[in-house]
Amino acid sequence: MARCPLREVYLMLGRLAAACIVACIAAPASAEVVAVEVAEQRPWIQGRAFGAGEYELLSGTVRYEVDPTAASSRDIADIRLAPLNSRGKVEFQGPFLLLRPRDAARANGTTILEVANRGRDQSNGLLFQADAFALRKNETREVSRSTLFDLGYTFAWAGWQGDLKTEEFGLDVPSAPVTGPFRATALLGFGGASLDSGAFGEGAICALETGEAAAVLRIHRSLEDPGQVVPREAWRFARRQADGRVAEDRCAFLLSTPVDGPSLVTIVFTAGPSKVMGLGEAAVRDFASHLKHNDTASSLNSRPAYARRLIGYGYSQGARFLRDFLYRGFNADVRGRRVFDGVLDTASGGGRGSFNHRYALPSEAGNSVRSHLRAVDLYPFADMPTPDIGDRGPPQGLLDRALGDGVQPRIFHVLNSTEYWARAGSLLHTTTDGTQEVPEADGTRTYAFAGTAHSPQPSTLFLERRDRAPLPYNDNDDLALALPALLVGLDKWVAGRAEPPPSYRPRLGSTLVSPDKLNFPAIPSVVVPAGPPPRYQLDFGREYRSHGIITEPPQLGLRYPLLVPRVDRDGNELGSWRGLAQSVPLGTYTAWNPQDPALLTFGFLSGLRGAFIPFPATPASGRRSKDPRLSVAERYVGLEGYMAAVGRAIEDQVAAGFLLPQDREWARDSMRTYWDRVAGLRVHWPSRSD
Structure with missing residues (x-):
């Protein structure tokens, strides 16, 4: 990449930040996996031989402990307040699952450690295709897309989320004996929901006392609305039971007078002991390091052939976790060694998450109303140091700590369309004021996939009932077709065997634009949103950065300009990589579909x-509906012409490194089925009445 003055500034800032970080690091503590208890070790799928032979499954429990005074623990919020064992350490434990070739000689030397998404995997359907897959009680019988197993990859998972039970593939963590402010949220009046009551949800953080006089409830009419305070006597911590009686409840509220329309309710109250959620990042660090090194010997690390290289993979929440993991310095283990050699950061956008502070909420996500003003989409967004909007504070970059510790991994940032429209994706590669490109960090690539949804609706008729959304759901499967190839490309890069494809994403000045310059075609009955949900600077108070303690409610600062990919005359995105569905399109694919x-x-x-x-x-149906886009008949000569175009597109994808040669037939079959599903959709939508 060509060097420029702005890049030189960022590199200089990165070196200064790195020097400061190195100067503050104390000596590391000892290894922090103290025991691995294997409860199950068996053939994964009896009699099924992959290209690397039969696979075995191991599962059980990992027991950890950390020294709260060690340098390696300094970034775990409230760790010094956690209860100690007789050795002066903080204990915690969680489940693990491992899939590997039974014959270590047939393993390819790379372990993929996936960060689970709310206790579930995001590999099945994206990296492989199995008939059933679960991290607990795995009962897989068949794998129909098995390329990565044929190539000898090992897969690993470890529970990390402290607000999930271990039987939900969570992490059993201690609580700090504290009290402090917490803000709960609830939606009233949406989709038939109540207008006068709500609950905080199962496993929620609840009020310490139902009679707290200082608790404050506000009703908000928009994201920017600071809210109207409801007098304390006009609401209570209570729940209306099925028989109509009202009972006190620390985890619910009841208004004396219903709201007059859809509203967001927030309640600031005093909460009790807080789980030490940051131990989740320590668990992933230490489990990953355990797979690579035998500081504590176990059946998981007795054969080094399985984990000469370690790639961290996450989708959505798991990817945001990995971004936060890197930002907070956890890619250095307790001995200062690199944990992940590569990171496949998929569908995180520019965000991180509420993973490591007092009263953390790991499941909260910035695209959700319930996540409004949470510690999720926070500066810094880009890898390289760049000033915050308004030049507030010294410039920071996501990789400052990894660079300072000398443990930066190779990174693929992978974005779908939703990340630009709902997850502040443009801030990953622009300055915070949206006026300049941020130079790409060495050892990183960014790949944006055109027309792909965060949660595609695969292998369906897109939408079975019209009352769920005004338009059929996006089922573009391009990212799932490409992801195994990207993982293999990242692995080759980590191993020094091959350079990956250059970054492919929208660019400022041409294909990355403000929403008012989207240039979407005038398709009848399609209403284009004004833009992505806003993102603001958030001030969580003076103790947030130093101790992870949030002052509630946080204060809004400047609004970040969010940019989106420009579209062509069909309404399909420009500047992002076009997979098969976008290369041989049968329609327009968007990241938005307003439901209410x-x-x-x-x-x-x-x-x-x-x-x-x-x-x-x-053409005739297009004229009747006044649709400005070319018809399918004008693009392809029937199914035969469509499949011929698909065949050429498949070869283009393979040549560019976005499809594995072994997946050609899988891709061809997927696209053949897709033609039939779209044909069925035209009958099903919109003429069918529900």
């Missing part, structure tokens, strides 16, 4: 599914 007009005031565009708007079948 009332939710738009809260920036809620469509959840995570986006929309698919099929092309007219023929």
Whole structure:
């Protein structure tokens, strides 16, 4: 990449930040996995031989302990307040699952450690395709897309989320004996929900006392609305039971007078002991390091052939976790060694998460109304140091700590369309004021996939009932087709065997634009949102950065300009990589699909599914509907012409490194099925009445 004055400034700032970090590091503590208890070791799928032979499954429990005074623990919020064992250490434990070739000689030397998403995997359907897959009680019988197992990869998972039970593949962590302010949220009046009551949810952080006089409830009409305070005597911590009686409840509220329309309710109250959630990042660090090194010997690390290289993979929440993991310095283990050699950061956008502070909420996500003003989408967004908007504070970059510790991994940032429209994705590669590109950090690539939804609706008729959304759901599967190839490309880069494809993403000045310059075609009955949900600077108070303690409610600062990919005359995105569905399109694919007009005031565009708007079948049907886009008949000469175009596109994807040669037939079959599903959709939508 060509060097420029701005890049030189960022590199200089990165070196200064790194020097400061190195100067503050104390000597590391000892290894922090103290025991691995294997409860199950068996053939994964009896009699099934992959290219690397039969695989075995190991599962059980990992027991950890950390020294709260060690340098390696300094970034775990409230760690010095956690209860200690007789050795002066903090104990915690969680489950693990490992899949590996039974014959270590047939393993390829790379372990993929996936950060689970709310106790579930995001590998099945993206990296491989199995008939069933679960991290607990795995009962897989068949794998139909097995390329990565044929190539000899090992897969590993470890529980990390402290607000999930261990039987939910969570992490059993201690609590710090503290009290402090917490802000709960609830939606009233949406989708038939109550207008006068709500609950904080199972496993929620609840009020210490139902009679707390200082608790404050506000009603908000928009994201920016600071809220109207409801007098304390006009609401209570209570729940209306099925028989109509009202009972006190620390985890619910009841208004004396219902709200007059859809609203967001926030309540600031005093909460009790706080789980030490930051131990989740320590668990991933220490489990990963355990796989690579035998500081504590176990059956997981007795054969080094399995984990000569370690790649961290996460999708959505798991990817945001990995970004936070890197930002907070956890890619150096307790001995200062690199933990992950590579990171496949998929569908995180520019965000991180509420993973490591007092009263953390790991499941909260910035695209959700319930996550409004949470510690999720926070500066810094880009890898390289760049000033915060308004030049507030010294410039920071996501990789400052990894660079300072000398443990930066090779990184692929992978974005879908939703990340630009709901997860502040543009801030990953622009300055915070949206006016300049941020130079790419050495050892990183960024790949944006055009027209892909965060949660595609695969292998369906897109939407079974029209009352769920105004448009059919986006089921573009391009990212899933490409992800195994990206993982193999990252692995080759880590091993020094091959350079990956250059970054492919929208660029300022051409294909990355403000939403008012989207240039979306005038398709009948399609209403284009004004833009992504807003993101603001958030001031969590003076103790947040030093101790992870949030002052509630946080204060809004400047609004970040969020940019989106420009579209072509079909409404499909430009500047991002076009996979098969976008290279040989049958319609328009969007990241938005507004479901409830009332939710738009809260920036809620469509959840995570986006929309698919099929092309007219023929020129005549296009004229009747006044659709400006070319019809399918004008693009392809029937199914035969479509599949011929698919065949050429498949070869282009393989040549560019976005499809494995072994996945050619899988891709061809997927696209053949896709033609039939779109044909069915034209009958099903919109003429069918529900």
